Amino acid sequence: MFEIEYKGGNTVVLSTKKHTVVIDPKLSIVGLKDLIIRGAVEIATEQRFSVNGQDAQLVIDGPGEYGVGPFDIHGIPAQRHLDTESDEPISTIYRIEVGDVRIGVIGNIYEKLSDTQFEELGLIDILILPVGGGGYTLDATGAVNLVRSIDPRVVIPVHYADKGLKYEVPQDNLETFVSELGAPKEVVQKYKIKQPASIPATLTIIKLERS
DSSP, X not given: OEEEEEEETTEEEEEOSSOEEXXXXXXXXXXXXXXXXXXXXXXXXXGGGOOOOTBOSXXXXXXXXXXXXXXXXXXXXXXXXXXXXXXXXXXXXXXEEETTEEEEEOOSBOSOOOXXXXXXXXXXXXXXXXXXXXXXXXXXXXXXXXXXXXXXXXXXXXXXXXXXXXXXXXXXXXXXXXXXXXXXXXXXXXXEESSGGGSOSSOEEEEXXXX
């Protein structure tokens, strides 16, 4: 049906046999080469994480409704982690549907969502969110609170300490989040979803090895 890969930082790739979605492809922010977008959909949780690929099928960097191939994408405005309520929201939360599977993508946002944001996000099967903290993004406690509020069946953590990456600020280890959430963890190279029934019935952490 589709698979999920982790490239480092907030960068994640969703792929079916014929279509690809790349989320936050600007890897130079963490000391790697930016992903080259050719014929894929580029999604940015903030404009600064976009590479604005000239060969992208579509570039999405804000709220709205989008449909490309098997992907139905809904962008929801959100307050960044470091911003105040009076600041204009410049981050975007995404709900991505692939067939009957619903994926939530969280960037560097404030951990408490409004009733409207929860309503727009709806039921989520797989939640992708940063957990590294350091005052830059959600820390383990904030990420755990958000996971419990959204109640997905699978959580894929991103943006945590990695010796191969150069973060703007130090990030906490993934195990801090795993310990606080207290859910079983599986480690895989790619997360392959063959059908909705293959998703665990109870909350499971999927650690994707950075590719």
